[in-house]
Amino acid sequence: MSNSDDSRLSTSALAKRLKLPIQQLFVTLRDYEWIQRQGKSWALTAKGELQGGAYQESQRFGRYIVWPESLMEHPLVTAIESNQRIMPGGMQRYYPHLGVRQINRNFAELGLLKLTRRGLELTSLGERFGGRQERDEDNGLLLVSWPHEIVDDAVIHRELNRLAGSGTTTDDPGSGSATSEAVEAPAPDTVAPDLFSEANEVSLALESQSEAQRYALDGHAVDSLLQLRVCDWLYTAQFAHARNRRLPVEELLSADFYVPALGLYIECWERDVPTTTLTRRLRTREVCRELDLAYQEVTAADIDRVDELLTKCVAGLS
Known part of the structure; x- marks a missing residue:
């Protein structure tokens, strides 16, 4: 099925409109069984087609999945918005002087995750902070996502501010x-x-x-x-x-x-x-x-x- 309707949104554009991390939306749609991985690309499932998903062709990007704008009002999609997750890249918005590696190393030093050859492995302490084990669909490496509220957690705020060299302390x-x-x-x-x-x-x-x-x-x-x-x-x-x-x-x-x-x-x-x-x-x-x-x-x-x-x-x- 092909559709070139301009009112349709690519998955990346949909994530931008919903203000969600792109990786999180892809993973969630996969968990809903609306899309599935086929080799190095994503493919629609029967459930995804029922939700209005279709394919669009582009000379630059090849074939990719698009969705109707009405999907933004779907209960499952709005549920994603109310349970937003954040990655270290997103945390840079709140800690602009820290790099992604610095944030991950700090989380590892705190015991929230482990840095391994397989990627970032969540620990039991990390689970207490709301961490969730994810996997990068492109390279298979392990990732960790966090509830958006973690940027307001007193312990995380204290540690990342210290790492950023603010010199602030609650002692x-x-x-x-x-x-x-x-x-x-x-x-x-x-x-x-x-x-x-x-x-x-x-x-x-x-x-x-x-x-x-x-x-x-x-x-x-x-x-x-x-x-x-x-x-x-x-x-x-x-x-x-x-x-x-x-x-x-x-x-x-x-x-x-x-x-x-x-x-x-x-x-x-x-x-x-x-x-x-x-x-x-x-x-x-x-x-x-x-x-x-x-x-x-x-x-x-x-x-x-x-x-x-x-x-x-x-x-x-x-």
């Missing part, structure tokens, strides 16, 4: 909560221990430092010898890690360490901590369990078996 500097994502550099007059001296001398030097003066091998400031052991283990095991990383929730909660490659949050439980610190750590543990996030506690009693404990933990996640 209260006077709250006393260990949620700062920035690590101050050592003061000019701070003398770090000689890492090439005898082990006993290094140990004594570390023990003699005040808590605010401890620095791990990678330069991270730490608050205790236990945190130092964990930080150095992660560094020497060649795991990129963050210090005092915010959890993917609106609450002012953070973990001592976060390993993005494993989606792992690590908390160091010291002896005789203040009640406020204990309360925060208990809440961090609770949230990690609620969201099914990888979580590991290292207690003061584990200080001499950090290698054994973390090696076992990493093996279980790999």
